[in-house]
Amino acid sequence: MLRNQHLVNKKKKKMSGTKKTCKQETQSPAPSSSGQAVEKQNFDPEPEKTQELYAQMDYILDRVNQNNFQQSMLAITEFTINTEARLKGIIHLIYERALAHPTRSVTYANICHCLMELRVPSAAKPGVTVNFRTLFLNRVQANFENMARNSCEIFRQKQEMVDAITKEEERQRVWEELEEAKTEERRQSLGNIKLMCELFKLKMLTEHVMHDVIVQLLKNQDDNSLEGLCTLLYTIGKDLDFKKARPRMDQYYNMIVKIMKNRTTSPRITSMLQDVLDLRKKETAQLGELVEKMEKTGLQADNDAEKHTGPGDTEPVLRPHYKSLAMKNQKLISTSIPLQENTCPHHDDKLKAEDSAAALGATKKKKVNVQLKTCQQIIQEREEELQKLRQEVESLKKLPSITEAFEEVRTCASEMQKQFEDSSKLQFVEFSKSVEESLGPYTISSLSTSRQAVEEKDLQDLVDLETVKTEEMYEQMDNILTSLTPKNFHQSMKVVSAFTIDTEDKLQGIIDSIYERAILNPTSAEVYAKVCNQLKGLKIPGVTVNFRKLLLNQCQKGFEKDNRKILKEKQRELDTTTEEEDRQRLREELEEAKAEGQRELLCNITFICHLFKLKMMTEGLIDYCIVKLIKDGDDDSLEGLCTILFTIGKDLDSEKNQPRMDEYYTQINLIQERRRTSPRIRYMLQDVLNRRTLHLYKGHKEDH
Secondary structure: OOOOHHHHHHOOOOOOOOOOOHHHHOOOOOOOOHHHHHHHHHHOOOOHHHHHHHHHHHHHHHHOOOOOOOOOHHHHHOOOOHHHHHHHHHHHHHHHHHOOOHHHHHHHEEEEEEEHOOOEEOOOOOOOOOEHHHHHHHHHHHHHHHHHHHHHHHHHHHHHHHHHOHHHHHHHHHHHHHHHHHHHHHHHHHHHHHHHHHHOOOOOOHHHHHHHHHHHHHHHHHHHHHHHHHHHHHHHHHHHOOOOOHHHHHHHHHHHHHHHHOOOOOOOHHHHHHHHHHHHHHHHHHHHHHHHHHHHHHHHHHHHHHOOOOOOOOOHHHHHHHHHHHHHHHOOOOOOOOHHHHOOOHHHHHHHHHHHHHHHHHHHHHHHHHHHHHHHHHHHHHHHHHHHHHHHHHOOOOHHHHHHHHHHHHHHHHHHHHHHHHHHHHHHHHHHHHHHHHOOOOOOOOOOOOOOHHHHHHHHHHHHHHHHHHHHHHHHHHEEEHHHOOEEEEEEEHHOOOOOOOHHHHHHHHHHHHHHHHOOOOOHHHHHHHHHHHHHHOEOOOOOEEEEHHHHHHHHHHHHOHHHHHHHHHHHHHHHOOHHHHHHHHHHHHHHHHHHEEEEEEEEHHHHHHHHHOOOHHHHHHHHHHHHHHHOHHHHHHEEEEEHHHHHHHHOOOOOOOOHHHHHHHHHHOOOOOOOHOHHHHHHHHHHHHHHHHHHHHHHHHHH
């Protein structure tokens, strides 16, 4: 029914705009001498079938609901999605529909969950596959980051364009376009956040990602971001607010209270923020009441159990048999009839078998106890016999007339003592074996520690006391960095300044903690850069290096980190593997290694830019980074280049450095014209060029 050609044709006019969008995503760029490889990769041999597939998919997305979900998914699984271009087209349709209809995001998230393991060959990398989950989540996260990063700047630029227009009609038209763009941005932002929440519920997004989203929204503090924050906390706030994450959640809600006190938001957003606070307060109260009720119920159950233990108190026990439908079918018997007469022979045998299995463990334990008791009893009896013999020997020692008898007795006693010792050793060995078999890995040999070993351990602990203190300092530093906010910044830095950092190793350890945190949480890189600025003058007596020098060395080492050797080894291992399962695993590991390398590079660059803003990084080092990224010329390097120019391009483009910056932007223009990069990178490079043009235009206007 879903594949009915008549219905597909009926949808074609309505879907013309959607098909054009999908076509733009899948078709190759205009042919050029340097772009033939890209064109070949994106070439679609069956464009008509591809567009028909998109029309069918859109038809399904338009009508899918809870009642026909399984039938719709069966129809989707019959689609021929065998290329990366088609997979991206399907992702585009689902994602755009989810943004346009946020009230149905639950349904679209479930569709994504069903398709998340769908794999197709990569167009750019032969022998490698890409899956639905990775491509879709990259799309979601990239859109969120771009909205958060670019929306304010773009609106500011458009507002400047409005202010620069002198004609009233033209100004009104541009102003209406600006308001329209703001409304569309708000709609897409809320739809994206709602979709992310539903994906999180299905465990397609992690808690770490959602916490990063919350931090970014709180950091922006504009009305759209705060509305998105309220949407997120309404939807999954309870799922994030568990015991381990409660301190972090408390920090978020404290920030919300502070924002409300500042009165910088509109009344509508203020009301939404208050509703979020009231909701959490209500849920916390309900949780406390539930716990109290459970505790009371548990105590009452214990009291009832004590009351109804006698034979006359059987009525409360029988009540479930008269209330539960499943238990009504059970036949109740009188306690006066012998139990054996009412026991099924089959169940009787089963019960006996269960009793035997249950008793086996107890028997084994009992056997060990009996052996222990027997061994101790034998030792005690032998000691008593030996003591009696010694007393008899002592009584005969003054008696010279029975010397021979005394010698015989002494010999007999020696032999008996030897036999006793041999027997005791043998019994103890057998006893040890039986205990070891019963205790498994917790053997006597593993549990016994000599006094000397204990003393040596105590001495070692005393020697490592300084190491323990150092580790505690690192842990305390990590906790400070985790909970660091602008509000508690100065108080936290007072705590850090009290640390005993008196060796180069300790100083390096503190730097490692800050650097690793900046790489893991790039949204907080600005705060961590301020921490470094506070500590930049820290020195160690008798050591030539200081905090700033060690930090810059760490940043340079991270920037110059070359993963190509690791990637080549993984690629070589993949090429020599024949088993398909192993090959698939190695492909995934290779892709993960590439993605991790790109993430570390971008986070390192973001951190470096914030250090430059605080004048901890010189222009010479930034120029070195730009030249290296342009020279490398791959997509990862060019994205890092765009990150630098987005963040501090305006600061670098001074009158003194303008000739050098002109050269950099000329190189960027040439790279874009060659069309050897992916469309995403080309768009980023074009944004960089447009931003500089606007900056130069604004500067020229101010000069005149």
